[in-house]
Amino acid sequence: QVQLQESGPGLVKPSETLSLTCTVSGYSISSGYYWGWIRQPPGKGLEWIGSIYHSGSTYYNPSLKSRVTISVDTSKNQFSLKLSSVTAADTAVYYCARAVVVVAATSVYNWFDPWGQGTLVTVSS
Amino acid sequence: QSVLTQPPSVSAAPGQKVTISCSGSSSNIGNNYVSWYQQLPGTAPKLLIYENNKRPSGIPDRFSGSKSGTSATLGITGLQTGDEADYYCGTWDSSLSVHVFGTGTKVTVL
Numbered sequence: 001q002v003q004l005q006e007s008g009p010g011l012v013k014p015s016e017t018l019s020l021t022c023t024v025s026g027y028s029i030s031s032g033y034y035w036g037w038i039r040q041p042p043g044k045g046l047e048w049i050g051s052i053y054h055s056g057s058t059y060y061n062p063s064l065k066s067r068v069t070i071s072v073d074t075s076k077n078q079f080s081l082k083l084s085s086v087t088a089a090d091t092a093v094y095y096c097a098r099a100v101v102v103v104a105a106t107s108v109y110n111w112f113d114p115w116g117q118g119t120l121v122t123v124s125s
Numbered sequence: 126q127s128v129l130t131q132p133p134s135v136s137a138a139p140g141q142k143v144t145i146s147c148s149g150s151s152s153n154i155g156n157n158y159v160s161w162y163q164q165l166p167g168t169a170p171k172l173l174i175y176e177n178n179k180r181p182s183g184i185p186d187r188f189s190g191s192k193s194g195t196s197a198t199l200g201i202t203g204l205q206t207g208d209e210a211d212y213y214c215g216t217w218d219s220s221l222s223v224h225v226f227g228t229g230t231k232v233t234v235l
Contacts, residue, residue: 045213045228048223062221108216110224
């Protein structure tokens with residue numbers, strides 16, 4: 001059974017860098033799949049941040065691309081998120097998830113399963 | 126602001142059926158596959174439907190998905206109090222190059 005667990009500081013100061021790690025158990029990241037980050041501001045909807053393949057190739061939400069870095073450490077079976085220059089608008093519950101991404105001839109298959117339990121990150125001085 | 130529009134809320138009595146719509150465009154729902162997620166209060170989203178109408182193992186057949194043109198629909202039959210949750214649709218948007226989620230729908234069991 002695949003399980004994911006987010007970890008990292010719950011409080012980050014404005015203008016600093018948010019750093020989170022997702023530890024995967026029950027499945028080896030190097031075996032395949034993409035791995036993604038999604039966030040949810042309090043009381044609001046879901047926003048995809050970006051995803052990474054086990055080989056290290058990444059793709060990001062264009063609206064966050066200039067501030068986001070996602071990396072993978074297959075030796076630790078972990079992948080990480082860094083979001084720079086944070087503001088109060090980045091306050092959210094951050095989820096990691098396994099992502100299925102298949103680009104067919106004319107269509108894209110893309111969904112997330114399973115998800116981690118999420119971790120609340122508050123941006124405040 | 127999401128490119129996928131869902132009704133803010135739907136409600137029905139126990140045992141009844143509800144449907145949740147997800148309206149998009151040709152760059153997202155019209156040409157890509159849709160997934161649906163259930164988010165119970167205080168918990169992480171859970172995959173309910175993938176590839177428009179397929180259910181992962183363990184998801185009861187009370188949940189169903191369909192797609193027509195640029196819209197998708199999630200159906201829940203035999204509504205139970207445990208189905209009270211927020212539901213989100215999701216798909217890839219080929220024009221924006223981004224995975225998009227719907228605005229979310231709160232299901233209330235009366």
